Each structure stands twice: as structure tokens, then as C-alpha cells.
Amino acid sequence: MARVELFARTEIGCVRERNEDAFVVANVRTGERGLRPGTTLQELGIGVTLIGVCDGMGGAAAGDIASKIGAETLYETLMSSTPLGDHASVQEAMLSAVAAANRAILDYARSHPGKRGMGTTMTAALVYGHELYVLNVGDSRGYLRRGRALTQLTTDHSVVGQMIASGQLTPEQGRSYEHRNVLLQALGVQPVIQPEIVHVSLRAGDVLLMCSDGLTGPLEDARILELMLKYQDPVRCCRALTEAACAAGGPDNVTVAVGRFVGEGLQIPQGREPVSVRRASHTLQ
Template sequence: MARVELFARTEIGCVRERNEDAFIVANITTGVRGLRPTTTVQELTESIGLIGVCDGMGGAAAGDQASRIAAETLYDKLMAATALNEASNVQEAMLGAVVGANRAIAEYARQHPGKRGMGTTMTGVLIYGHELHIVHVGDSRAYIRRGRTLTQLTSDHSIVGQMVATGQLTADQARSYEHRNVLLQALGVQPTIQPELVVANPCAGDVLMVCSDGLTGPLDDNHILEIMLKHHDPVRCCRALTEAACAAGGPDNVTVGIARFLGEGLPIPDPNQGVQVRRASHTLQ
């Protein structure tokens, strides 16, 4: 039977005084969350899984609280969704969750004036049968490793992300660009957001990774892929990736979530075809 194995890990890094990242791993069908046996191994035909990473805005007021609010709101809103029986309902629920998180952070900042400026990224993945539904705001990322290829599924909502997308910078140039940490979007900052929705279909042996930029800052994609190829178990893979980011200087908090797809019933990947992705952006408030 097809199943997914999940794990996530966060580290403060070597420079920051506190960890402003947050992650969520949950079984939406049972309501159980956290790194427990019923969440870290889920049957695809019986459970709806959730894994996500939120990165509080570094240096901003209460970034750790913003990321925690976003992760908890994502979970709460999906748990409250009563009609997760069709893909269109799933996408509506994901968009409702990100809007809810945006409002919740803004309301918290309004009630606590000293926290104004708090915000966070969000990259959340709902594992819905044989589909991945990703809601994304900011510069955390989702990837799929298929065989020996690592494919980025999300777009970076940042100045350098936009410049790479338009061909003004290469990915290598973006890593050392002066304004690489300037976000164009974050939750809790503006009443209007433009989340990206991405849908992909995992194949047997695929590995989904969600991560904060504390991983992709010090490590390039080739280095990340090399580590993922060495460590297939999600627990060991998360540990190896976070430790490698820290060994490379650990300039930021680093959080990694891994989901590995195994078992009968999943399609066999076509070696001549890459990961097929359907994406759309929405303007919401």
C-alpha cells in the first residue's frame, strides 16, 4: 500500500539569538500533530497529511510568534475544513488557511503595538491522496527529488527571486546578491497577499522537501541533492541537511521537512519526463 514517511527538524543556527522558524507535521484525518508514529508514517489512501515550514522575518519584532501563529493557523483552518473530498475544495481550504494566517498575525500585531512589523513566510503542503497541494508565500521553498534530480516547486517571493525569474541574475549570482533577503511578500505585513498554489503528483521513490532559507542560503541545490542522495530515511536526511547548513556557517535559523513516498499504487517515474507542476497565483485579502 502506498504510504508517506515524514519528519521535520529545526536548528537555531550559529548566529541568531533565537529560532524564528516553525514547522508543522500533522495527520489531518485524525487530528494528530507533531512527530508521532501516526503522523510520521501515513497511508495515502487513509490519511490526509500536512507538512509545512514558516520562517519569521529575521530582525523583525516577534518573528518567532509570527511563524508559530502561521503554522498553527494552517493546521487549525485545515482541521476545520469539512469538505476535503475534491481537489477544488482542497485548494479553497488551502487559500482560506493562508488568508486566515495573514489576518491572525496582523490582528496580533494590532493588539500588541510593540510587535508591529512581525511577519513570516509560509510553505505548506497538503498530501491529498496521490496529489501534493502547496500554498506558498515568501522565500521558503518546496522541492521534489526524483531520482538524481532536484526540482524546485515554488517561486521565491523576493527581489532576487524575481530577478532570477526574469533572467537578470543567475541562481549562483543571486546567492551573493546584496538584497537577497528582501521579501516582496510575507504574511502579516499587508492586508492583500498573492499566495502561489502549486499542485504536483508524487511518484514512487519521490522525496518532497520543504525548507526555510536557512538551508538554501548556505547550501546550493547541488550540495542539498548530494546530501539527500546519501540519506534516504527522513529522520537522518533532516538531521544531515540541518547539520550541513550549520557547518557552512549557519547564518540563519534552518528548518527542513521531508516526506518520502513509497509502496505499491504510486506511479513509476518516467526517466524521460521531469516533475510536472501546475501553478497559479491568487490575490486575496
């Protein structure tokens, strides 16, 4: 039986006064959510698995509320879209969910003037059969570990992310760039958003990592990969990653979700088979 083993964890870090991150883990077939037996172990091919990470922004402007609205709206919209009958409907449901989340945060800010400026990133994954779809707005990230290689699936919607993508900066230079925290996109900021959807065919042994930048800020990808290789169990891996981010200074809230794909039925990777990423950007209002 092919299955995904899941876990998620969030920590306030060492500097922030409150946690503005939020995550959601759910079994879309049953509607069950949270870290429960029916969500942390799911059989592939029967239903749809949801993993989402939101990193709120705005401080006093209620980034914690924005991330919570984002995660709640993501879950509720996807549940109202079921059953998801094919790959096209999965992607359509994801786009509907992120558009609904953007509207919900904008509406909340309009009705609460003191919260103007609130917003959140969103990185959400749906597992449909043996296929993985990751949607992204902002600079939270999705990675896939295959063998001993770690591939960043998402593109950072930030000034630094754009400069790295265009070749103006290397990833190493981007870590110390002055404006590395300036986002080009977030939910709840503008009526129009341009989410990216990434599609990957899963292989046996693949490990998905979803995280806020509280992990990728203090830890380099090489260190993240080292810990993922050392701790195969998702529960221990989530704990090791969050604790390492805090040990490195914990400058921000840190949230991680890890999904390990195992069992019969999944195609075995051929040698050092690279992760084949198909991506598309969409404009929504």
C-alpha cells in the first residue's frame, strides 16, 4: 500500500513575541484535520492529502489573524470543492482556494481599519494519487528530497527571489542581501495575485518539506538536507528542523511540515533520477 506519513510543527522562535505562522494538515476525503491518526497516515489513491503553511505579516496589523484566515479558508474552500475527480479539478480547486483566501483577508482588513497592512504567504500542497501539486504565493517554500538531493520546488516571490531567478544574485549572496525580506506577493495585500502551481510525479522514498522562512532564514539548504537525511521519521524530522532553527538564533517564527511517501505502488526512482518540475503561473482576482 502506497501511503504518506505526515507531521507538522510550529515554534515561536527566540525573538518574536507571538507566533504569526499557521499550518493545516488534512485528509480531504474524510474532512479530518489536525495531527491525528487519520491525517498523519494516509493511503495514496483513495483521497486527497492537504498540507498548508502560512506565514503572517503585519505585526500589530494582525499577521497572526491573516495566517489563520488563510489556512482556514484554504481548508474550507477545498472541502467545498470535493470530490476532486481528476488532475485538472485539483488545480482548479487550489486556485479557487487561494483566491478565496486572498478575498477573505482583504475583506477582514477593510472591515477592521486598524488591521490594514495585514497579509500572509501561502504554500499549499495537494497529493492526488501519486502526483504532487504545490501552490505558492510569497516566500514560504516547498522542497522535495529524493535520495540525497534536495530540490526547491517553489519560487520565492520576493525581491531576492526574483534577483536569484534572473541570475543577478547567487543563493548564497541572497542570504545576506539587504532587502531579502521584501515580498513581491502576499495574500490580503492586493486584489490581484499571481500564484504559481508546481506539479511533480512522486517516487518511492520522496520526502516533502513545507516551511516558513523561519527555517530557511537561519539554516542553509545543506543543513536542512543533512537533518532530513539523519531523521527519516516525520515527527523527529520536524522537531530536529525547528530546534536547529532556534539554535541558530530563531529570529522568526518557524513552521515545518514533512511528508514521507513510502509503500508498494509508488514508482522506484531510476538511479539518481532528478525531480522533474512542471510549473505554471496564474493571474487571479
